[in-house]
Amino acid sequence: MQGEVQIGGAKNSALKLMVAALLGQGAFCLENVPHITDVCTMAEVLESLGARVRFNAQRMEIEVNALQGRTPEHLVKSMRASVQVMGPLLARLGWVEVALPGGCAIGRRPLDIHLSGLQQMGASIALNGERLVARAPRGLRGADITFRYPSVGATENIMMAAVLAKGETVIRNAAREPEIADVQAFLNAMGARVTGAGTEVIRIEGVGELGCANFVVMPDRIEAGTYLLALLTTGGAGTVCSVRPEHLSPLLNAVRSMGAEIAVDGDRISVAAPKRLRPFGLVTRPYPGFPTDLQPQMVAAATQAHGRSELRETVFDQRFGYLTELRKLGAVARQKGQVVAIHGPTKLHGTRLEAGDLRAGAALVVAALAAEGQSLIHGSQHIDRGYEALERKLSGLGARIRRVE
Ligand code: EPZ
Numbered sequence: 001m002q003g004e005v006q007i008g009g010a011k012n013s014a015l016k017l018m019v020a021a022l023l024g025q026g027a028f029c030l031e032n033v034p035h036i037t038d039v040c041t042m043a044e045v046l047e048s049l050g051a052r053v054r055f056n057a058q059r060m061e062i063e064v065n066a067l068q069g070r071t072p073e074h075l076v077k078s079m080r081a082s083v084q085v086m087g088p089l090l091a092r093l094g095w096v097e098v099a100l101p102g103g104c105a106i107g108r109r110p111l112d113i114h115l116s117g118l119q120q121m122g123a124s125i126a127l128n129g130e131r132l133v134a135r136a137p138r139g140l141r142g143a144d145i146t147f148r149y150p151s152v153g154a155t156e157n158i159m160m161a162a163v164l165a166k167g168e169t170v171i172r173n174a175a176r177e178p179e180i181a182d183v184q185a186f187l188n189a190m191g192a193r194v195t196g197a198g199t200e201v202i203r204i205e206g207v208g209e210l211g212c213a214n215f216v217v218m219p220d221r222i223e224a225g226t227y228l229l230a231l232l233t234t235g236g237a238g239t240v241c242s243v244r245p246e247h248l249s250p251l252l253n254a255v256r257s258m259g260a261e262i263a264v265d266g267d268r269i270s271v272a273a274p275k276r277l278r279p280f281g282l283v284t285r286p287y288p289g290f291p292t293d294l295q296p297q298m299v300a301a302a303t304q305a306h307g308r309s310e311l312r313e314t315v316f317d318q319r320f321g322y323l324t325e326l327r328k329l330g331a332v333a334r335q336k337g338q339v340v341a342i343h344g345p346t347k348l349h350g351t352r353l354e355a356g357d358l359r360a361g362a363a364l365v366v367a368a369l370a371a372e373g374q375s376l377i378h379g380s381q382h383i384d385r386g387y388e389a390l391e392r393k394l395s396g397l398g399a400r401i402r403r404v405e
Helices: 011-023 037-048 073-078 080-093 112-120 152-162 178-189 221-233 245-257 292-302 323-329 358-370 390-395
Strands: 002-006 026-031 052-056 059-064 095-099 124-128 131-135 144-146 168-172 193-195 201-205 214-216 237-241 261-265 268-272 281-283 307-312 332-336 339-344 352-354 376-378
Touching: 002 390, 011 026, 011 037, 011 059, 011 080, 011 152, 011 178, 011 221, 037 052, 037 059, 037 073, 037 080, 073 080, 073 095, 080 095, 080 112, 080 131, 080 152, 112 124, 112 131, 112 144, 112 152, 152 168, 152 178, 152 201, 178 193, 178 214, 221 237, 221 245, 221 268, 221 292, 221 358, 221 390, 245 261, 245 268, 245 292, 292 307, 292 323, 292 339, 292 358, 323 332, 323 352, 323 358, 358 376, 358 390
Parallel strands: 002 237, 026 214, 144 168, 281 307, 352 376
Antiparallel strands: 026 059, 052 059, 095 131, 124 131, 168 201, 193 201, 237 268, 261 268, 307 339, 332 339
8 A cells, every 4th residue: 555644633632621621611623633532532521511512624612601411322332432521511510310321342431440530539429330420529730640540531620620629739740642632731721730741740720710722633643554554564654644652652663663764744654665574562651651442453464464463552451353354364473461463464355354453453454455355344343433434544545445335
């Protein structure tokens, strides 16, 4: 495959900015919002809470006036990110009710870090059947909170709870993902006082109220990494455009170690696959480590590397479900606990595949593109959660891909 592909706005920023708007008042405009199903689901969540959302062609207008704090069960079950509304609604209304998010294909994903942070800020939280009810009738107060693990969602939830709390909140061992810097910048544009995003200590000075703001969502580093790995795995050369290369350093270092030529020019990254892809040894880590969201796609690339690659997954406890499907294509991959060893190169042959979750689905597409013959991938609804116009973008790189009902 070869050519250029335009990268869209980051799913894992846009979803949080939409929720952060609940803290403010008035008319917001978000640009570079990806048209993916998770964003549409979050728009439904916001509307169920009383906000008005208009969304077309990457531009989203959100009107926030009166709100209520009960989220619809079916929406929270379908998308874990809905629990991000707890912080803002507790801060603004003094109460919130959310269904427990379903477990999902990549592991248990508890909420203990979110809930303990909110409790330290004065919230009382009860489980009412399958629904979490949180109350802070006298408002939230600032607290000095140390996370046992740098949870991305918990960092953002507590940041948002803290912007209207009384006094200062400090989050220690905070997650450092780039999307958190987007949330900080957006909150500050609304009148909040947040500092430290991108480092492990975030400080939030509570203020009385927030206004509204306009904002441009940062590029999606995981979408960009997925297309770079598709080019590499098919032995091609191409460019991803409108990205922030500094957000992709862990991936660029990994593909360079595999022998790829990488050229960075402003907001464009070009990759050219070597004749012989070298194997790698990798561990997924919280940012700035290698991102778990590119782990399945990296394993797909390893099937074409000459030798034995090894990858350890340390962020989620069940994120190798897709290996069964990769083996159907002909991959030689052995999993032992949280480590997978992949022997390559293996000739892959197209077949019928089942996508179990978003990034697993992306990995199957990458591997199927490198396979001989046609593959049929069921479960494209999982892929559509995080990739806008996947078949159009891949066709632009020379792939033969189409959607079939
Ligand atoms: C965000 O999920 C992303 N989702 C995930 O991307 C990403 O994989 C993850 O961060 C890690 O980078 C969104 O931003 C919408 P975590 P999140 O809280 O916030 C455990 C994708 O494909 N944990 O950092 O849920 C948890 O079980 C998605 O785009 C607790 O134990 O991630 C997991 O093992 C997948 N208790 C680990 O921490 C808690 O209270 C990381 O979770 C919270 C988390």
